[in-house]
């Protein structure tokens with residue numbers, strides 16, 4: 001499969017799941033052969049990851065592996081394509097200034113689309129903290145013959161990078177489920193204010209919600225949900241939404257970061273905490289508490305629970321065993337290891 005067939009297959013809404021997998025497998029194989037970077041989900045081993053003040057930047061092999069999170073890649077690529085089309089309608093005749101921050105070694109969310117654009121339509125900046133990824137991306141651009149496009153690579157920290165011009169499109173996917181570990185929040189807070197008034201930030205919104213459910217039961221049903229949809233899954237598992245505990249919306253991220261405060265023992269910076277109360281209901285102690293993530297990439301292109309690695313549930317062991325009437329404070333911790341923290345509040 002060549003790069004044009006790969007992108008046509010991914011963009012074709014009628015492609016079966018199997019064809020989409022084949023296309024992404026072919027993309028990764030092609031990129032690996034050209035760059036000699038083999039996908040490896042070694043992110044849990046921390047090998048060659050960069051630990052920054054705002055989160056972990058996973059190494060090039062682990063970033064390459066993200067392409068094989070099939071539904072994630074498909075939904076993002078389609079969303080990016082739709083966003084570029086929307087911008088061309090909004091700003092006819094404008095050369096679109098695009099920043100893809102955290103592009104990784106294969107620039108997966110945009111590279112397959114470059115063949116669909118005319119040279120001169122876009123000015124593209126591919127940014128990553130790892131030089132190895134940028135070297136890899138340069139090889140791919142040359143190999144696929146995309147050098148007629150105006151493309152620059154930038155080695156920088158996306159949490160502090162300032163682009164010289166206003167941007168029409170910003171793409172960032174530096175996250176894991178529940179916004180844990182990687183710096184999606186801090187990158188969004190830094191880059192979103194650099195968007196032009198008609199610009200588009202991808203993803204448009206990320207929500208993390210606390211729910212009570214039976215995770216084992218959900219896991220069994222999640223395979224069927226691919227056929228019946230997430231709403232059916234929720235109905236059959238009797239999942240209880242407690243609260244959306246964090247929304248990462250590009251427009252508000254900078255202000256949220258500005259309002260972040262150090263916690264009571266002065267050890268970490270955190271977003272404004274929220275309170276939740278466990279409902280008093282039968283058999284609550286038999287349920288799990290878990291964080292569910294949904295990602296709205298662009299307009300109708302979104303990732304729901306279980307669609308991808310980045311929207312899998314995360315069990316909150318800290319809240320177990322669940323006790324009806326208990327109140328907890330939840331705060332999103334920024335800094336070198338972003339994550340949610342839980343504190344049980346004493347009963348009055």
Ligand SMILES: C[S@@+](CC[C@H](N)C(=O)[O-])C[C@H]1O[C@@H](n2cnc3c(N)ncnc32)[C@H](O)[C@@H]1O
Pocket residue numbers: 052055056057058059060062063064066067101102103104105107108109127128129130133156157158159172173174175182183187
């Ligand atoms: C989860 S990978 C995703 C790679 C690619 N965007 C994709 O979707 O397939 C995140 C990428 O962001 C990069 N990254 C993480 N933190 C960064 C930072 N602060 N500045 C620049 N790049 C960063 C990592 O090096 C890695 O390549």
